[in-house]
Amino acid sequence: xxxxxxxxxxxxxxxxxxMMLLVGTVxxxxxxxxRGEFARILGHVTYWAVALLFFxxxxxxxTATILSGLTNWxxxxxxxxxxxxxxxxxxxxxxxxxxxxxxxxxVAGLLYLACLPSTxxxxxxxxxxxxxxxxxxxxxxxxSNVLGVLLAPVLFMLLIPAEVGAQGGVHVDASAxxxxxxQILLPFALGQLCRPLLSGFLNRHKLPTxxxxxxxxxxxxxxxxxxxxxxxxxxxxxxxxxxxxxAAIAVLLALVMGLSLxxxxxxxxxxxxxxxxxYCGSTKSLATGLPMAGILFAGQNVAMIVLPLMLFHLLxxxxxxIVSQRLALRVAV
Numbered sequence: 001x002x003x004x005x006x007x008x009x010x011x012x013x014x015x016x017x018x019m020m021l022l023v024g025t026v027x028x029x030x031x032x033x034x035r036g037e038f039a040r041i042l043g044h045v046t047y048w049a050v051a052l053l054f055f056x057x058x059x060x061x062x063t064a065t066i067l068s069g070l071t072n073w074x075x076x077x078x079x080x081x082x083x084x085x086x087x088x089x090x091x092x093x094x095x096x097x098x099x100x101x102x103x104x105x106x107v108a109g110l111l112y113l114a115c116l117p118s119t120x121x122x123x124x125x126x127x128x129x130x131x132x133x134x135x136x137x138x139x140x141x142x143x144s145n146v147l148g149v150l151l152a153p154v155l156f157m158l159l160i161p162a163e164v165g166a167q168g169g170v171h172v173d174a175s176a177x178x179x180x181x182x183q184i185l186l187p188f189a190l191g192q193l194c195r196p197l198l199s200g201f202l203n204r205h206k207l208p209t210x211x212x213x214x215x216x217x218x219x220x221x222x223x224x225x226x227x228x229x230x231x232x233x234x235x236x237x238x239x240x241x242x243x244x245x246x247a248a249i250a251v252l253l254a255l256v257m258g259l260s261l262x263x264x265x266x267x268x269x270x271x272x273x274x275x276x277x278x279y280c281g282s283t284k285s286l287a288t289g290l291p292m293a294g295i296l297f298a299g300q301n302v303a304m305i306v307l308p309l310m311l312f313h314l315l316x317x318x319x320x321x322i323v324s325q326r327l328a329l330r331v332a333v
Contacts, residue, residue, distance in 0.1 A: 018214055019317060022310070025221045030234065033226035042223050049216040050291040051187045056209050057120070058191020059198040061142055072136050075273045079118065079140040082260050082281030084151060087114040088159055090255055094248060095161070101244040103237070105301050108160060109308035110248060112296075115155040116289045116309070117141075117148025119316075121213065123279040126320045130327035132275025140280040145288055149185045152288075153177050153296055179295045184288070213287065220290040221310070228303020237304070249312045253319065256282045275327065279320060286313040 034042050070076060091114035099107050120141045127137040154177065191198075202209060228234075260281040264274035286309060293306045 019314060021214070021218060022221060022314065025218050026225050026310070029222050029225035030229050033229040034223060035226070035230060039223070039226060042219070042226075046216070046219045046223050046294075047183065049212065049219055051183055053212050053216045053287065054184045055187040055191040055194075056202065056212055057145075058188040058193075059195050060202050060209065061192070061195075062199070063192065063195075070139060072133070072139075072273065074267050074269055075133065075136045075277055076140055076143065078260075078263055078267060078269070078277045079144060079280045080147075082256060082263070082277070083118050083144050083148075084115070084155065086259060086281075087252075087256060087284075088155060090114065090252055092159060094252065098244070098248045102241055102248070103304065105304035106241070106245050106308055109305040110252070111160055112156050112293065112305060113284050113289065113309040113312050114252070115152045115159070116284045116292075117144040117152060118280045119283040119285045120145055120287070122317060122320065123283050126279045126324040127276045129324040130275045130279075131272065132279070133270075133272040134276075136273060137276040137280050140276060144280065145285060146185075146188070148285070148288060149180055149188075149292075150177060153180060153292065156296070180292050183295065184291060217287055217290060220294065224290065224294065224302045224306055228301065245308060246311055246315075249308060249315060253282065253312065253315055257319075278323075283316050283320065284309065284312055286310070 088111070091111045095107055095111065098110065102110075118141050123141050124134060124137045128134045257278065260278050261274065263281075264277050269277065289309050290306060293302055293309070297305050
């Protein structure tokens with residue numbers, strides 16, 4: 001079978017090159033973790049790669065698109081409610097149950113992912129493939145991420161139970177919010193200012209943004225899991241705990257996806273808006289979540305805290321890819 005046909009078949013079930021690279025990066029970090037001076041240099045490279053990524057996000061994002069999408073208030077409020085209200089409430093409700101089966105660091109990681117903003121590229125891409133409201137999805141995902149840079153860490157600090165933080169060795173310094181703004185929000189704002197000069201080039205040549213986007217995430221994953229391997233993450237986590245974590249993540253994703261459809265129906269949304277809400281309201285951003293975790297949990301067991309986010313990201317891509325392919329077939333018919 002030709003390679004192109006194999007890749008197309010894998011994409012239909014949610015397995016693309018990017019997902020395989022993510023898994024491969026975790027394996028590489030497990031076998032050959034970064035140590036010593038190499039780890040220090042990798043930290044500096046990762047920092048500037050993330051800053052460049054959000055600078056490019058700012059340069060590409062059309063402010064007019066956000067302003068036009070704001071008029072669809074049902075969709076925008078629905079996405080924000082799913083992302084910053086429904087997700088955290090469900091994670092808090094699940095915490096007493098999963099706390100019996102999972103290490104405290106995993107419980108903190110579940111709550112952390114629940115506080116994160118929506119994805120940008122993948123939610124927009126899935127909305128487009130499914131025949132949804134693309135402009136509304138662009139607006140919803142962009143607003144979610146801009147707000148999330150400051151809202152997510154504040155939410156996490158307010159909602160994490162003291163006993164979970166103590167048991168998991170998780171503590172967050174309020175000064176980390178400024179560090180996050182400096183690494184993520186400031187480059188984004190600079191990108192917006194440079195947009196008149198760069199937007200044309202970036203829209204014509206998408207490869208540089210894709211390379212920086214995927215490359216920065218892979219760097220962060222490698223650095224985080226290298227630190228985890230050096231600190232013995234895999235010896236500290238039993239296979240049964242990983243299975244329980246995966247089950248908790250699957251339940252959380254299923255609940256949010258189902259409730260987002262209920263919300264759309266109760267709100268009388270059109271089909272295109274329902275699709276945008278489904279993808280933007282039920283996904284969480286790895287591109288935003290990993291850099292923030294590196295700052296919020298610096299010097300702590302970052303690998304265990306971000307593992308729930310990593311697994312959730314892979315699962316959401318897998319499920320959304322299958323759903324979008326089926327909806328695309330209906331649109332074609």
